[in-house]
Amino acid sequence: GAGVSQSPSNKVTEKGKDVELRCDPISGHTALYWYRQSLGQGLEFLIYFQGNSAPDKSGLPSDRFSAERTGGSVSTLTIQRTQQEDSAVYLCASSLGSVGIGGNQPQHFGDGTRLSIL
């Protein structure tokens, strides 16, 4: 079956512009995660959606970052007024529903959106 799909695969934009990154999770997966991976760095947790529950946004690095998940499926990560330090690969993952934040379920990742801020 289809895996997690992210679009665009690459995005180059000027500093100060807004960007939207899209994630299509695996059908039937109720949990969805966003991460950021900077060059040579580990994955930085951003936000987690579980079903229709309100997400915990405490992992978002600033108020320029926001995320939505419509209909319990597709998710959009929006970065407003982009800065050069926002340049990174943004990864999305989905998993089956679980207790808590899902430590007991494998996460299935997309190949990410490589964001470059000029």
Place this chain on the structure above:
Amino acid sequence: SQKIEQNSEALNIQEGKTATLTCNYTNYSPAYLQWYRQDPGRGPVFLLLIRENEKEKRKERLKVTFDTTLKQSLFHITASQPADSATYLCALDGGNQFYFGTGTSLTVIP
């Protein structure tokens, strides 16, 4: 906050040998710990999950141990092959966030 450390940034071993990667964590006692493989330009791929009440778990040439007293997990690849060359990440849930280590880059030399 949770902190995860993985041993040396890079590990080079000879084909056929056993690779051992280390993951240490602090400040939290997770009920589960996961290992992933990441190839350049790709997202991580799930390999194994181990529960706190499991000492060891195996899958083909892979073996994971979980020592909740030492707060450490070891990841072993036996009879390593050049195709095993990749970055390996450990991960755990830390309450309201999910934490990944920075990874260990493994190179298996033919």
